[in-house]
Every structure is written in structure tokens, then in C-alpha cells.
Amino acid sequence: MNTGRVVFVGAGPGDPKLLTIRGMESLRLADVIVYDRLASPQLLSYAKKGASLIYCGKEADHHTLPQEEINFLLIREARKGKYVVRLKGGDPSMFGRVGEEAQMCRDHSIPFEIVPGITSGMAAPLYAGIPLTHRDYNSSVAFVTGHLCEKNAGKEPDWAALASMETLVIYMGVKNLPRIRERLLAHGKDAHTPVALVRWGTVREQKTVIGKLGTIDKEVEQARFAAPAIIIVGEVVRLRESLNWYESRPLFGQRVAVAKRASDEGNSELVIALEQLGAEVMPISLIERCTLDTPLTALATYRWLVFANAQQVSFFTSALRQQRYDVRRLTSKLAVCGQRAFEAFEKQGIFPDLVLDENTSLLAFPDLLALEKEEQVLYAGEGKPQKITLDHGKVIQVIQAGTLEWDGKNPSTKKAGCSFDWLATDDVHTLSALAQFAGDAWSKTPIVCVGKETADAAREMGWKFVSSHADNAININDLKESYAK
Known part of the structure; x- marks a missing residue:
């Protein structure tokens, strides 16, 4: 029997860029990905074509799949010879159930691997401007869960030991915060000890509440603060006032949808600039x-x-590859409008005969191309397909070689429940696809366009709220002003 393997991958705290390289490699190899609700859906973009994606999200009182079923799902798929990734929020070993799932693999002789992830107990405080240690405040940290499973119901933590710790990081404790507060005070913790709660750390929904141990439960209730959140108890919370770097960024809380082609590698200058703004x-x-x-x-x-x-x-070159057409069979001469089009051919080892100006009129083709009687031209552009008949039987056939479309089936950008505030692009050719993504109200959706050509084209299409940047060099201050309007 060809036995597969199970790889438990820590997805990190929410920001998809906090995934480890090893975790990314595992996702790319996976035949099956079993993921939970705290793993960013953007991580699923690493999945190879044809991989099975299975959601098993858990909330406090509702489990999509019971733990037992998850265990047997992993075993069943691995026994089929599949490479199975169990994608778990944060770090799989920090108050997760990776131990139980890994034991199940061991008991059924299924090879497994555990890839650590960045735990929310470390990341969320840092994104709220709270380092967990500081020479002026503490030299020890304790990580503890504020939620006990049914098996351990009634079993109390060592509150005296926890109260003596300089810094406490408490997972899953929002629901039990009144009890946590009462027990820590009862065992000697100062009522004036600073407390912070960080909800949805490292993503745009992040929210932080600051208070004192003696009254924190009332402050949380007034703020209508709900899970998931990390609780930090200790003097290091005072550092937030001076180190609050993430929530103070000018675009914090804004989600911007940016077009990304399958062929794109790395991040564009536009993406980098937006992320630097928060x-x-x-x-x-x-x-x-x-x-x-x-x-x-x-x-x-x-x-x-x-x-x-x-x-x-x-x-055009994609069509040649798909149909396994040897470019050496082309007998027509090649011309391009603009240097960028020339370079696109050059990358394929093809060298056009002529480079025309980008704004060359179709009616100028007969002279520029020295057309003779009854000769024809095939023009691949973005205009309406048409046939232009000129004198002496000369013909210009206008076509579109292809279009860019929104990949609605891609799990990383499922529209349902995924709102955004702005669209942004530095590529004129992506406008139609972005309009498709934005839906029926696309023309009223604010869009930032980098480059005059892109902005002009957006306005011609019918976009009503276009913030334009005249040149292709992206200026962070200009972007900041655009989003402030």
C-alpha cells in the first residue's frame, strides 16, 4: 500500500505573510489541505491545481467537523497515498490539538511532520505595540489558556503561581475574563496592573482595549469586545503608548484589492507601498x-x-504554446506598438521586424507597413473586433488575442463575505477584470490608478471615483493623500 503523509502546518496569527517558508512549501506539495477558520484564506493560493480543500473551522459552540472526524479524515486521505496538510491557525502546538492528531497518525503508522508557526500569543501583542519582555519591566512570561476542555472541567490552574508571574499571556480567555480577574486579585495581583486585550491580531480588524486588572472586565463589556482575543497582563502593557506601530499607520483598517496575474512573481511597487502605509x-x-x-x-x-x-x-504567445505551434512556421512579418511589446516578444526569443509608436493610427498602417495591393494585416488590440477594408483590396483585421478575467474560483479571493474598501492597479489591462470582481456597482467603487494611461482608461470605462498618479513612480505620500479623501 502506498502510504502518504500528514504535515501539520502552523498558519501563523492571521497576516498571511507571517507563514514560514517551510509551511509555504508544504502547501504547494499538498494533495489535500484541511484548514480551520483562523488560517488566512490567502494561504490557499499556494495550493497546487487540483488539490482538495476541506474546511473544518471551529468556533466556541460550533464545529464544522468534530475532532474525531478530523482525525479519521487525515488518516483516510493519507492511506490513499496523499500528501495531506493540516493547516492550523497560529502555532499547532500552542493550545491546539496537534498532539492528539499526531498521536492518531502514529497509532495508524502514518508518517507525519510538524511545522511550527508564529503563535498569536507573541504576534498579537507585538502588533499592538507590546513586547512581551523588557529589561525595565520583566524577565519572565507565562502562556496560559483561559479555557479548559470538558475533560479538565473543574480543574483549577495554579492561580497563586500565575499571580506571581510578571507577564501573563492568556489565550481563549475573553469569556472567562471576570473569573480570571477575580482569581488573580484574590491571589495578590495588584488591581492597578495594566491589562490589554488584542482582538484579531495582525489583520485589519485588529482592535485593542487597555485597562487595569481591577476593572478590565467592565471595560471589555462596555467595548463589546468579543473573541478571538489575546489577553496580556503585566507592566509591559504600558509600552503600547509609545510603541503602537501597527494601528497608527495611516491606512490601518483599510483593505485594498489589487490585481495579481498568475505570472506575477513577488510583490509590485504598488503592493509594497500600500503595505507600508498599513x-x-x-x-x-x-x-x-x-x-x-x-x-x-x-x-x-x-x-x-x-x-x-x-x-x-x-x-498570442500563450496560444502558440497551448497549440504547440512552432514559431518558425510563421511566415508573416511581426510589428509591435511600443518598446514594452517588443520586450515581451524578446523574452520569448522572438524579435519583431518593426516597432511602431504606441499611438499609431490603424489608417497609417498601409504606409508604415508598405502594404501592397490586396495584402492583409492582422491587428491584435483591445478594441472592438472589426474588418477595415482599404483601397486596392488592402484589409486590416482587428481582433483581441485574449482578455484578462477575474478568477472567481480561486479560494484565496472568494467574494462571499470578503469586503474591501478600495481597488488599486498600476496596469491598464487589469481594469476590466477588476470591474468584474467588484460586481454590479463597479463604477462607484473607488480605485487608485498609478500611471496616466491607466487613470484615463479607468475614467473612459466609467469609473466615477478615480484617484490618479500621473507618473509610474509610486509616491507613498501621494497614496496617503488619496486614501484620506
Whole structure:
């Protein structure tokens, strides 16, 4: 029997960029990913095509899948020879159930691996400006759960020992906060000890409440503060006033949807600038849809093939690859509008015969291309497909080689329940796909466009709220002003 394996991966506290490299590699190899509600859905974008994605989210009083079923699911899939990733929020060993699930693998002779993750008990305080240790305040930290499972119901923690700790980090304690407060005070903890609660740490919904141990339960109730949250008790909480770096960023709390093509590697300057301002960037996955309906065998009927931009070049070369068409069979001459289109061909080892100005008129083609009687041109652009018949039987056939579309099936950008405040792009070719993603009210959705061409095109399409940046160099101060309007 071909036995697979189970890899338990810590997803980190919420910010998808806090995933470890080893965790990312595991997700890319996985045949099956079993994930919970505290794992960022953006992490699922690392899944390979065809991987099974199984949600088993847990909330306080509702489990999508009972723990026993999760255990047997992991075993069943691994026995099929599958590479199974159990994606768990935070660190899988910190008040999670990775021990039980790993024991189940061991008992059934299933190979397993545990990939640590950044735990919310460390990350959430830091994102709230609270380092857990500081030479002026403490030299010890205790991590404790504020929620006991049914098996340990009635079993009290050592409150005297916990009250003596300089800093306490309490997981899953919001519901039991009045009891925690009462027990710590009863065992000698000063009522004036600073306390912080950080809800949804490291993401745009992060909210922090600060108070004193003696009254923190009332302050939390007044703030209508709910789980999930981390509780920090200790003098280090005082550091938040001077170290609150995350929540004080100008775009904190804003989610910006930015187009991302499958071919994109790394982050664009736009994404980096937005993140530096504190925005949460939501990548909108786009796919290239080839619409080249001219048979490749018919290309020889055209004297020239002309491409309006780099995007149309990309669609065309993709069509060649998909149909395994040898470029050496092309007999037509190649022309491009603009240097970027030339470079797009050059990357494929193809060198166009002519580079035209980006704004060249179609009616100028006969002279610029030295067309002779009854010769034809195939022009791949973004205008309406049409056939232009000129004098002496000369013909310009206008087509679209392809379009960019929103990949609505991509799990990392599922629209349901995933709101955003702005759209942003530095690529004119992504506008239609972003409008598709935004839905029926796309024209009223605020959009930041970097580059005059992109901004002009957005306005021509019908976008009503366009913040434009005249040049392609992204200026953080300009972006800040745009979002402040």
C-alpha cells in the first residue's frame, strides 16, 4: 500500500505573510489541505491545481467537523497515498490539538511532520505595540489558556503561581475574563496592573482595549469586545503608548484589492507601498483567457501581424504554446506598438521586424507597413473586433488575442463575505477584470490608478471615483493623500 503523509502546518496569527517558508512549501506539495477558520484564506493560493480543500473551522459552540472526524479524515486521505496538510491557525502546538492528531497518525503508522508557526500569543501583542519582555519591566512570561476542555472541567490552574508571574499571556480567555480577574486579585495581583486585550491580531480588524486588572472586565463589556482575543497582563502593557506601530499607520483598517496575474512573481511597487502605509492588500487572482479565434494555420494569409501592447503579445504567445505551434512556421512579418511589446516578444526569443509608436493610427498602417495591393494585416488590440477594408483590396483585421478575467474560483479571493474598501492597479489591462470582481456597482467603487494611461482608461470605462498618479513612480505620500479623501 502506498502510504502518504500528514504535515501539520502552523498558519501563523492571521497576516498571511507571517507563514514560514517551510509551511509555504508544504502547501504547494499538498494533495489535500484541511484548514480551520483562523488560517488566512490567502494561504490557499499556494495550493497546487487540483488539490482538495476541506474546511473544518471551529468556533466556541460550533464545529464544522468534530475532532474525531478530523482525525479519521487525515488518516483516510493519507492511506490513499496523499500528501495531506493540516493547516492550523497560529502555532499547532500552542493550545491546539496537534498532539492528539499526531498521536492518531502514529497509532495508524502514518508518517507525519510538524511545522511550527508564529503563535498569536507573541504576534498579537507585538502588533499592538507590546513586547512581551523588557529589561525595565520583566524577565519572565507565562502562556496560559483561559479555557479548559470538558475533560479538565473543574480543574483549577495554579492561580497563586500565575499571580506571581510578571507577564501573563492568556489565550481563549475573553469569556472567562471576570473569573480570571477575580482569581488573580484574590491571589495578590495588584488591581492597578495594566491589562490589554488584542482582538484579531495582525489583520485589519485588529482592535485593542487597555485597562487595569481591577476593572478590565467592565471595560471589555462596555467595548463589546468579543473573541478571538489575546489577553496580556503585566507592566509591559504600558509600552503600547509609545510603541503602537501597527494601528497608527495611516491606512490601518483599510483593505485594498489589487490585481495579481498568475505570472506575477513577488510583490509590485504598488503592493509594497500600500503595505507600508498599513493597508491590508487582498490579491485578486486574474487568469488569461485566450480569444484568438483565427486558426494558427491561417496566419500565413496575413502579410503583417501587429500587436498593440505587451498584453496582446502574451496572449498570442500563450496560444502558440497551448497549440504547440512552432514559431518558425510563421511566415508573416511581426510589428509591435511600443518598446514594452517588443520586450515581451524578446523574452520569448522572438524579435519583431518593426516597432511602431504606441499611438499609431490603424489608417497609417498601409504606409508604415508598405502594404501592397490586396495584402492583409492582422491587428491584435483591445478594441472592438472589426474588418477595415482599404483601397486596392488592402484589409486590416482587428481582433483581441485574449482578455484578462477575474478568477472567481480561486479560494484565496472568494467574494462571499470578503469586503474591501478600495481597488488599486498600476496596469491598464487589469481594469476590466477588476470591474468584474467588484460586481454590479463597479463604477462607484473607488480605485487608485498609478500611471496616466491607466487613470484615463479607468475614467473612459466609467469609473466615477478615480484617484490618479500621473507618473509610474509610486509616491507613498501621494497614496496617503488619496486614501484620506
